[in-house]
Amino acid sequence: NIPEKQWAMVIEKTGGPVEYKEIPVAKPGPDEVLVNIKYSGVCHTDLHAVNGDWPIPTKLPLVGGHEGAGVVVARGELVKDVEIGDHAGIKWLNGSCLACSFCQASDEMLCPKALLSGYTVDGTFQQYAIGKAAHVARIPKDVPLDAVSPVLCAGITVYKGLKESGAVPGQTVAIVGAGGGLGSLACQYAKAMGLQVIGIDTGAEKEKMVKEELGATAFVDFATSKNVVKDVQAATADGTGPHAVLLVAVNEKPFQQAAEYVRPRGTVVAIGLPAGAFLKAPVFETVIGMKTIKGSYVGNRKDTGEALDFFRRGLIKAPFKTIGMSELQKVYDLMHEGKIAGRYVVDTSK
Numbered sequence: 127n128i129p130e131k132q133w134a135m136v137i138e139k140t141g142g143p144v145e146y147k148e149i150p151v152a153k154p155g156p157d158e159v160l161v162n163i164k165y166s167g168v169c170h171t172d173l174h175a176v177n178g179d180w181p182i183p184t185k186l187p188l189v190g191g192h193e194g195a196g197v198v199v200a201r202g203e204l205v206k207d208v209e210i211g212d213h214a215g216i217k218w219l220n221g222s223c224l225a226c227s228f229c230q231a232s233d234e235m236l237c238p239k240a241l242l243s244g245y246t247v248d249g250t251f252q253q254y255a256i257g258k259a260a261h262v263a264r265i266p267k268d269v270p271l272d273a274v275s276p277v278l279c280a281g282i283t284v285y286k287g288l289k290e291s292g293a294v295p296g297q298t299v300a301i302v303g304a305g306g307g308l309g310s311l312a313c314q315y316a317k318a319m320g321l322q323v324i325g326i327d328t329g330a331e332k333e334k335m336v337k338e339e340l341g342a343t344a345f346v347d348f349a350t351s352k353n354v355v356k357d358v359q360a361a362t363a364d365g366t367g368p369h370a371v372l373l374v375a376v377n378e379k380p381f382q383q384a385a386e387y388v389r390p391r392g393t394v395v396a397i398g399l400p401a402g403a404f405l406k407a408p409v410f411e412t413v414i415g416m417k418t419i420k421g422s423y424v425g426n427r428k429d430t431g432e433a434l435d436f437f438r439r440g441l442i443k444a445p446f447k448t449i450g451m452s453e454l455q456k457v458y459d460l461m462h463e464g465k466i467a468g469r470y471v472v473d474t475s476k
């Protein structure tokens with residue numbers, strides 16, 4: 127009972143518009159599964175893809191989306207370890223070669239042949255999406271598909287970023303963009319990992335959410351603070367700054383500021399991908415403070431399983447709002463204005 131046609135959100139050209147359309151349901155290849163997507167989170171990456179913000183072009187026409195959670199309805203003849211009826215997630219890394227030196231080292235996100243959902247292959251803003259069986263996320267059946275969908279990109283990415291930061295329980299991490307999709311999950315993963323959180327973002331709604339719902343111990347409003355560097359350092363116990371900084375904002379400024387307020391020996395992890403942006407750091411303070419600056423990009427299959435397990439154990443509760451998939455443009459508009467506290471999740475049946 128897999129239909130021939132389905133509803134999807136499609137862009138024909140870079141810049142949009144994104145249109146609600148009936149398109150054919152694809153058939154899975156030998157090593158692929160077809161997932162009936164129930165819910166898909168909307169990541170700022172989807173908006174970057176529409177806008178053509180990055181140096182790599184997308185496929186066109188394009189079905190965006192890469193936080194898709196649903197039920198496996200078909201599989202190719204080579205697929206043995208995913209069953210029809212299993213709950214599965216299609217994430218940013220749709221597939222990789224599994225043979226190159228990066229794949230061999232479990233760094234499959236660095237695979238030169240990586241397939242990217244909602245970017246180089248069609249993604250999850252459709253009712254039936256294709257994923258390589260080796261890479262679909264295994265979602266436990268007792269987990270709600272709407273609430274778990276943002277874990278499939280935002281959750282995996284911030285969990286990996288926190289591991290890459292080297293911060294250990296008891297230490298302090300600053301989350302820059304704490305009120306957004308990645309940021310709200312970062313606050314929750316950080317807390318679950320035993321870290322103290324300083325949230326940096328703007329506005330009363332995000333401040334309330336970050337402090338009261340997400341468990342941050344301090345909040346710095348980047349728009350009203352007279353000196354973000356001083357305010358972030360002042361929010362740490364000894365005033366020397368956070369041990370780690372996770373940059374998940376879509377704005378160049380904090381990428382040029384974080385190395386100033388991170389603690390000596392501390393690590394700045396760049397995750398957000400503002401268009402055309404550059405990192406900057408004062409050489410003197412970076413050297414004499416022995417500071418580390420690095421990038422972090424989604425996560426591997428092991429990180430995926432671990433991030434999902436934190437969620438299954440009830441450690442991750444980040445606010446989300448659900449909206450019909452046909453209203454995706456509204457979500458993009460709010461996202462563009464920076465007005466989303468937490469994540470939007472689209473319901474593919476509407």
Ligand code: 8ID
Nearest residue numbers: 170171303305306307308327348375377397398399423424
């Ligand atoms: O693997 C990766 N590296 C990866 C994975 C997933 C997403 C990277 N990303 C990238 C996205 O492409 C995007 O560039 O992470 C970025 C954040 O994605 P998001 O969380 O989905 O975006 P959002 O929900 O719009 O949240 C952004 C937040 O940043 C705040 C905004 O107020 C918003 O809450 N912000 C901004 I814009 N400027 C800020 C500043 N100067 C700021 N917060 C603090 N200081």
Ligand code: ZN
Nearest residue numbers: 169171279280
């Ligand atoms: Zn994403």
Ligand code: ZN
Nearest residue numbers: 223226229237
């Ligand atoms: Zn590879």
